Amino acid sequence: MTGLDVRGLRRSYGDVPVLQGLDLTVPAGALTAVVGPSGCGKTTLLRLVAGFDRPGAGTVTIDGRAVTGPGVLVAPERRRIGYVTQDGTLFPHLTVARNITFGLPRRERRARHRVAELLELVGLDPAHADRRPDELSGGQQQRVALARALAPRPALVLLDEPFSSLDTELRASTRRAVVDALAAAGTTTVLVTHDQAEALSLAGRVAVMRDGIVVQEGPPAELYRRPGDRGVAAFLGEIVELPARLVEPGSRNGATVLVRPEQLTLTAGGDAGMIAEVLDVAFYGPYAEVRARTTEGTVVRARCPGHLVPEPGARVGISVTGAVL
Amino acid sequence: MTRAVAGAGIRRPPLRHPLRLAAALAVAALTLLPLGYVVAGVVAAGPEGVVALVWRPRVGELLRNTVTLVLLGTTACVVLGTGAAWLVERTSLPGRALWTGLMAAPLAVPAFVNSVGWYALFPGFDGLDAAVAVTTLSYFPLVYLPVAAVLRGIDPAFEELGRSLGLGPWRVVARVVLPQLRPALLGGALLVGLHLLAEFGALQSLRFDTFTTAIYDQFQSTFDGAGATMLAGVLVLLCLLLLAGEAGLAGRARISRVGSGVARRAAPHRLGAATLPAVIALSALAVAALGVPLVSLASWLVTSTSTAFPLAELAGTAATSLGLGALGALATCLLALPVAWLAVRCRGRLAILVERATYIGNSLPGIVVALALITVGIRVVPALYQSTAMLVAAYAVLFMPRAMVSLRAALAQIPPELDDVGRSLGVGPAGVLARVSVPLIARGIGAGGALVFLAVVTELTSTLLLAPIGTETLATRFWSESSELHYGAAAPSALLMIVLSAPAAWLLTRRAAR
Numbered sequence: 103m104t105g106l107d108v109r110g111l112r113r114s115y116g117d118v119p120v121l122q123g124l125d126l127t128v129p130a131g132a133l134t135a136v137v138g139p140s141g142c143g144k145t146t147l148l149r150l151v152a153g154f155d156r157p158g159a160g161t162v163t164i165d166g167r168a169v170t171g172p173g174v175l176v177a178p179e180r181r182r183i184g185y186v187t188q189d190g191t192l193f194p195h196l197t198v199a200r201n202i203t204f205g206l207p208r209r210e211r212r213a214r215h216r217v218a219e220l221l222e223l224v225g226l227d228p229a230h231a232d233r234r235p236d237e238l239s240g241g242q243q244q245r246v247a248l249a250r251a252l253a254p255r256p257a258l259v260l261l262d263e264p265f266s267s268l269d270t271e272l273r274a275s276t277r278r279a280v281v282d283a284l285a286a287a288g289t290t291t292v293l294v295t296h297d298q299a300e301a302l303s304l305a306g307r308v309a310v311m312r313d314g315i316v317v318q319e320g321p322p323a324e325l326y327r328r329p330g331d332r333g334v335a336a337f338l339g340e341i342v343e344l345p346a347r348l349v350e351p352g353s354r355n356g357a358t359v360l361v362r363p364e365q366l367t368l369t370a371g372g373d374a375g376m377i378a379e380v381l382d383v384a385f386y387g388p389y390a391e392v393r394a395r396t397t398e399g400t401v402v403r404a405r406c407p408g409h410l411v412p413e414p415g416a417r418v419g420i421s422v423t424g425a426v427l
Numbered sequence: 428m429t430r431a432v433a434g435a436g437i438r439r440p441p442l443r444h445p446l447r448l449a450a451a452l453a454v455a456a457l458t459l460l461p462l463g464y465v466v467a468g469v470v471a472a473g474p475e476g477v478v479a480l481v482w483r484p485r486v487g488e489l490l491r492n493t494v495t496l497v498l499l500g501t502t503a504c505v506v507l508g509t510g511a512a513w514l515v516e517r518t519s520l521p522g523r524a525l526w527t528g529l530m531a532a533p534l535a536v537p538a539f540v541n542s543v544g545w546y547a548l549f550p551g552f553d554g555l556d557a558a559v560a561v562t563t564l565s566y567f568p569l570v571y572l573p574v575a576a577v578l579r580g581i582d583p584a585f586e587e588l589g590r591s592l593g594l595g596p597w598r599v600v601a602r603v604v605l606p607q608l609r610p611a612l613l614g615g616a617l618l619v620g621l622h623l624l625a626e627f628g629a630l631q632s633l634r635f636d637t638f639t640t641a642i643y644d645q646f647q648s649t650f651d652g653a654g655a656t657m658l659a660g661v662l663v664l665l666c667l668l669l670l671a672g673e674a675g676l677a678g679r680a681r682i683s684r685v686g687s688g689v690a691r692r693a694a695p696h697r698l699g700a701a702t703l704p705a706v707i708a709l710s711a712l713a714v715a716a717l718g719v720p721l722v723s724l725a726s727w728l729v730t731s732t733s734t735a736f737p738l739a740e741l742a743g744t745a746a747t748s749l750g751l752g753a754l755g756a757l758a759t760c761l762l763a764l765p766v767a768w769l770a771v772r773c774r775g776r777l778a779i780l781v782e783r784a785t786y787i788g789n790s791l792p793g794i795v796v797a798l799a800l801i802t803v804g805i806r807v808v809p810a811l812y813q814s815t816a817m818l819v820a821a822y823a824v825l826f827m828p829r830a831m832v833s834l835r836a837a838l839a840q841i842p843p844e845l846d847d848v849g850r851s852l853g854v855g856p857a858g859v860l861a862r863v864s865v866p867l868i869a870r871g872i873g874a875g876g877a878l879v880f881l882a883v884v885t886e887l888t889s890t891l892l893l894a895p896i897g898t899e900t901l902a903t904r905f906w907s908e909s910s911e912l913h914y915g916a917a918a919p920s921a922l923l924m925i926v927l928s929a930p931a932a933w934l935l936t937r938r939a940a941r
Contacts, residue, residue, distance in 0.1 A: 178850035185851035191844040195866045205852025
């Protein structure tokens with residue numbers, strides 16, 4: 103079952119094209135992350151899906167209902183979406199409880215049990231119900247914003263970089279609470295972020311955006327291990343270039359392969375596939391990053407456990423584990 | 428700041444709200460009416476007519492008087508206001524809170540009450556010296572307030588940095604402090620200059636003729652449209668010169684405002700032996716600006732033979748003032764709303780033009796606004812002449828910026844995402860307006876309305892010219908009684924006006940303090 107289907111979406115501002123025929127399919131009931139560098143059109147995509155803006159071309163279908171398309175433009179309030187912005191955007195004149203019930207019909211706004219339920223769902227003490235938004239921390243505001251978005255039981259929740267304005271410590275706990283709440287509610291969710299680690303760790307599926315289109319989409323582990331091109335590989339994590347000789351018959355001799363730094367293992371002896379001299383070491387505690395020059399002259403970066411750090415100048419062996427990208 | 432980063436690539440689509448746009452344009456047209464009236468008058472008179480009407484010794488004398496007054500008065504206000512602000516904010520002067528209040532309080536005494544107070548205590552106190560002295564005492568807070576706010580907010584780190592780079596204390600003042608004060612100083616000086624160009628009551632009672640008083644006399648004596656219009660043309664030219672001069676001098680300094688959140692207060696300069704002279708100087712200023720008019724009023728009440736408290740009459744007059752104030756505030760806020768919305772939500776060339784237009788209307792003297800409305804009214808809608816509606820329209824043109832400032836600030840605090848979030852929650856545009864936008868700007872409307880209300884209560888010039896026959900406000904009652912030297916009869920109105928203006932002065936102090 104498809105939760106959200108976007109076909110051929112285009113939008114430009116003046117002469118600057120932002121979306122260039124974007125396609126995206128989001129399965130129902132799961133969290134899909136749309137990840138890409140700043141300015142690739144992620145937020146524009148969300149605003150078009152939400153109906154805040156009108157596309158130049160293309161269709162948007164939510165839960166099988168066309169909401170944007172030729173001759174169709176459903177108003178945002180009729181799309182059954184939940185929308186969480188970067189800094190929560192709570193209504194400053196309303197208490198937490200009245201923020202959460204904002205989207206409910208008048209009769210249901212009084213029901214305190216619904217507020218308590220939703221606060222519990224996002225991992226907040228129901229005692230927060232009568233606080234004002236400015237009395238909450240950034241992470242709490244984001245949780246309330248999510249509770250508010252979930253209250254009218256939307257068909258689709260859109261999260262626009264909801265964790266980027268939080269500091270590191272709050273970010274981890276807020277992410278967990280938000281993802282758990284969304285999983286419990288079973289809502290189709292699109293998370294937009296520029297943080298690839300966030301996308302890989304939180305989402306069931308990840309779509310990588312570049313220059314206004316989705317270039318690759320799939321489960322996070324598959325994307326990380328089998329990126330479609332060098333750009334996707336470099337965006338999702340660090341890469342190391344290694345010179346290689348292809349052993350299959352009939353192939354050219356010289357080639358370059360890409361691996362992740364954590365695939366390189368340093369050994370003390372010289373019996374590995376490559377010998378290298380350590381140039382410098384950046385020590386982080388649990389692990390260290392080592393820069394080394396191979397006998398063939400290539401400089402590679404590798405990771406090694408914190409208790410096995412070589413000295414600069416030492417000769418080490420390097421072996422590769424796992425498949426190349 | 429994170430919002431700026433993430434939103435850098437997004438430009439909001441231009442919102443299409445033809446109704447609100449049309450409303451904003453109509454308001455801009457109303458505020459530009461006075462300027463249009465002057466231009467039309469000049470065109471109608473033709474080059475020869477203009478020369479005949481303007482190239483007269485009388486006009487030369489008025490020009491000399493007006494320019495001298497503006498130059499001397501503005502300089503005096505800048506010196507007094509900056510000096511007082513520095514003493515109160517940056518030195519070890521005792522009683523800071525008291526002085527802060529006393530230095531803003533003269534705003535609560537209308538200049539024409541101040542002048543009558545001085546003249547009554549010191550008969551023969553008139554002419555240029557008197558005019559400069561009294562207007563300076565009335566208007567120096569317009570410089571004091573913004574300069575004090577900046578002095579309070581300047582990060583002392585800049586000064587310390589200057590010292591560490593080898594500058595002595597005076598060179599730090601010249602090269603670090605003064606450049607930061609420049610926008611506040613220029614803004615304050617511009618306000619003083621515009622007030623001086625528009626001042627009518629104080630100058631009339633001190634027998635010092637400027638364009639404003641001459642236009643009034645000419646209009647009252649001869650009802651001479653063309654002559655008054657030409658004088659108004661020269662006056663408007665002077666206003667525009669002041670505006671352009673300030674804009675040119677301020678330049679880009681205006682863009683970089685001192686931030687509000689400053690971690691640390693600067694260490695005060697120790698006055699030491701200079702404390703006593705400083706206290707005496709500030710006390711003298713307070714006595715001259717507040718003490719003299721208040722003592723005058725008190726002595727009239729006690730000793731004047733004409734003192735009377737015709738309670739019913741006074742209550743009626745006060746009710747008229749309050750009613751006009753409320754109507755003026757309501758109309759001004761309603762008219763300012765579409766312009767403020769346009770300025771905040773649809774930043775663009777048209778929005779900036781419309782907003783500027785409303786400020787130009789306010790920079791013109793009340794007498795020009797009144798003349799324009801009378802002339803246009805008589806020609807276009809005679810039924811409106813000497814009607815309350817026309818008087819209220821004049822108030823709206825004159826005081827719109829007071830409402831605009833509050834409304835803009837309130838609207839700017841509503842991020843557009845709030846609308847989006849409201850819509851995403853299934854609430855339509857009207858519901859979002861009622862449940863989000865209006866509750867959020869209610870306080871801004873209240874504050875702006877209060878400022879307009881209090882300005883209307885002490886307005887004299889336009890009210891004298893435009894008020895329907897038989898309508899008497901506290902200001903016009905004070906004016907007519909004191910013109911006939913019935914000081915005792917005038918005193919209760921003045922007292923009521925001061926009591927009503929005090930909250931406005933307080934509001935302005937608070938706003939400047941932020």
